[in-house]
Amino acid sequence: MNIHEYQAKQLLARFGVVVPGGEPCTSPEEAREVSQRLFAVGHKKVVLKAQTHAGGRGKGVFKNGMKGGVRVCKSSQEVFDIASYMIGHILVTKQTGAEGRLISTVLVTSAENIKKEFYLAVLLDRNTANPVIMASTEGGMDIEEVAEKQPEKIIHETINPILGLMPYQARKVAVGLGLRGEMLHQAAKLFHGVYRTFWECDASLVEVNPLCIVQRPDGKEELLALDAKVSVDDNALYRHQTIQAMRDLAEEAPLEIEASKYNLNYIKLDGNIACLVNGAGLAMATMDIIQHFGGRPANFLDVGGGATREQVSAAFKIILGDPNVQGILVNIFGGIMDCNVIATGIVGAVKETGLKLPLVVRLEGNNVATGRKTLADSGLPIISGTSMAEAAEKIVLAVKNSV
Ligand code: GDP
Numbered sequence: 001m002n003i004h005e006y007q008a009k010q011l012l013a014r015f016g017v018v019v020p021g022g023e024p025c026t027s028p029e030e031a032r033e034v035s036q037r038l039f040a041v042g043h044k045k046v047v048l049k050a051q052t053h054a055g056g057r058g059k060g061v062f063k064n065g066m067k068g069g070v071r072v073c074k075s076s077q078e079v080f081d082i083a084s085y086m087i088g089h090i091l092v093t094k095q096t097g098a099e100g101r102l103i104s105t106v107l108v109t110s111a112e113n114i115k116k117e118f119y120l121a122v123l124l125d126r127n128t129a130n131p132v133i134m135a136s137t138e139g140g141m142d143i144e145e146v147a148e149k150q151p152e153k154i155i156h157e158t159i160n161p162i163l164g165l166m167p168y169q170a171r172k173v174a175v176g177l178g179l180r181g182e183m184l185h186q187a188a189k190l191f192h193g194v195y196r197t198f199w200e201c202d203a204s205l206v207e208v209n210p211l212c213i214v215q216r217p218d219g220k221e222e223l224l225a226l227d228a229k230v231s232v233d234d235n236a237l238y239r240h241q242t243i244q245a246m247r248d249l250a251e252e253a254p255l256e257i258e259a260s261k262y263n264l265n266y267i268k269l270d271g272n273i274a275c276l277v278n279g280a281g282l283a284m285a286t287m288d289i290i291q292h293f294g295g296r297p298a299n300f301l302d303v304g305g306g307a308t309r310e311q312v313s314a315a316f317k318i319i320l321g322d323p324n325v326q327g328i329l330v331n332i333f334g335g336i337m338d339c340n341v342i343a344t345g346i347v348g349a350v351k352e353t354g355l356k357l358p359l360v361v362r363l364e365g366n367n368v369a370t371g372r373k374t375l376a377d378s379g380l381p382i383i384s385g386t387s388m389a390e391a392a393e394k395i396v397l398a399v400k401n402s403v
């Protein structure tokens with residue numbers, strides 16, 4: 001699960017990471033009020049930041065024509081005006097796709113006098129199965145681009161999860177970023193805070209981009225987390241009530257939310273052949289074999305080992321909620337699963353939804369004879385496949401012939 005920048009900063013602050021002061025606001029009036037308080041304590045400028053899980057907001061453009069999801073403002077009137085163009089409007093960034101995202105919250109925060117920007121992240125390295133701290137002097141910009149064009153500019157330090165981030169490792173990364181003296185000391189402390197946020201929150205990613213050296217009015221320099229992104233492992237959410245409460249359904253794909261209500265593992269993809277499968281491994285193999293025969297999977301869908309008729313019916317409706325779908329492949333290997341439960345579910349769902357698209361069903365395993373009979377007796381134009389390969393070939397062909 002992903003959370004908003006302002007929420008990520010709340011978590012980081014809890015673990016001692018220095019973040020600029022600010023508050024999330026849901027109306028231009030509220031934004032103006034918060035900015036008045038910031039101006040009153042001596043800040044000369046404030047920053048308005050559109051809150052969405054998608055990155056690249058700085059370079060984003062609103063559909064109403066306004067440029068920038070991150071804007072520096074010099075007066076509370078300006079804050080009011082800019083917030084009016086952000087809240088209730090759609091922001092398009094490199095990561096949102098053309099449809100963009102509706103902004104309903106803006107973060108009003110003090111503008112900092114930035115001297116230098118860095119990139120910092122702690123994430124799970126799946127190759128070593130350990131957390132890794134990644135840092136770069138090329139902050140503020142697209143880290144994927146840095147990784148591609150100047151990989152030598154990215155510092156990696158693998159963390160032993162039993163030992164945690166060792167003080168020498170934090171210093172090594174700070175030195176790698178060119179930090180010395182007081183800044184090195186501040187950086188090492190901040191890295192520990194970021195690592196603790198990662199560890200204590202069961203995060204899969206904590207990213208601070210940019211991490212900044214800012215200059216205070218008195219000339220003193222300070223290291224701050226100016227932007228933050230946190231992704232938390234869904235499997236650990238049950239033990240983090242406060243993080244669960246940060247979930248923003250408006251940021252999630254509607255079909256995926258619907259699927260989670262029925263305990264279905266559904267991920268929308270951009271192909272045209274939907275698949276309904278039991279078991280994650282079989283679901284992945286099914287997507288591969290669709291691709292192998294020249295088709296493109298429209299989704300990943302695992303109905304689990306003991307799906308009920310209701311779940312099968314819900315799964316069908318979710319699949320059909322995707323307008324790109326032109327055919328469906330059901331691939332079930334009944335172990336615990338009773339093939340006839342699936343067959344009954346399919347027949348019910350096809351009748352209920354008045355399905356017009358080609359449907360290929362491959363059933364194998366527990367109670368398969370009864371299941372096949374249920375399908376055959378239904379009188380519905382269901383194409384049956386005996387092997388997985390044959391079924392995949394049939395659906396690819398049927399879709400080709402139907403369009
Ligand atoms: P993102 O584009 O979604 O990653 O949003 P960021 O929060 O990273 O902001 C984008 C850029 O805006 C940063 O890299 C900074 O250069 C700039 N920015 C953000 N906050 C401030 C601030 O307080 N002061 C100044 N001068 N620039 C800021």
Ligand code: MN
Pocket residue numbers: 140209210227
């Ligand atoms: Mn950023």
